[in-house]
Amino acid sequence: MKIGKVLGIAAVAAMVLAVGVEANAKSTIANSPCKEDRQRLCPQFPNGSAGPCLKKHLKELSPACKAKVLGK
Numbered sequence: 001m002k003i004g005k006v007l008g009i010a011a012v013a014a015m016v017l018a019v020g021v022e023a024n025a026k027s028t029i030a031n032s033p034c035k036e037d038r039q040r041l042c043p044q045f046p047n048g049s050a051g052p053c054l055k056k057h058l059k060e061l062s063p064a065c066k067a068k069v070l071g072k
Contacts, residue, residue: 033064 034054038045041060042053054061054069061069 033062034068037061037065 034050037054037057037060038047038050041057042050045053051069054065058066058069
C-alpha cells in the first residue's frame, strides 16, 4: 500500500473514534446522576446535548452531577 493511503485510512479511523467518544460522553451526562439537574436547569436541551449547559450551571449542580460533569 502507498503511505498516503495508509495515512488516509488512519485519519478516518481516528475521526470515527473521536466522534464515538464524544457521543458516549454526552449520553453519559444525560443519564443519572445528572438527569434531574438537566431537567431542572437545561430543559431546552434533549438528552445527550446538555453538557455545555450543565457546565454553565456548575455551582447549581448536585454534588454527584458536578463530579460527573467535571470527570471526577
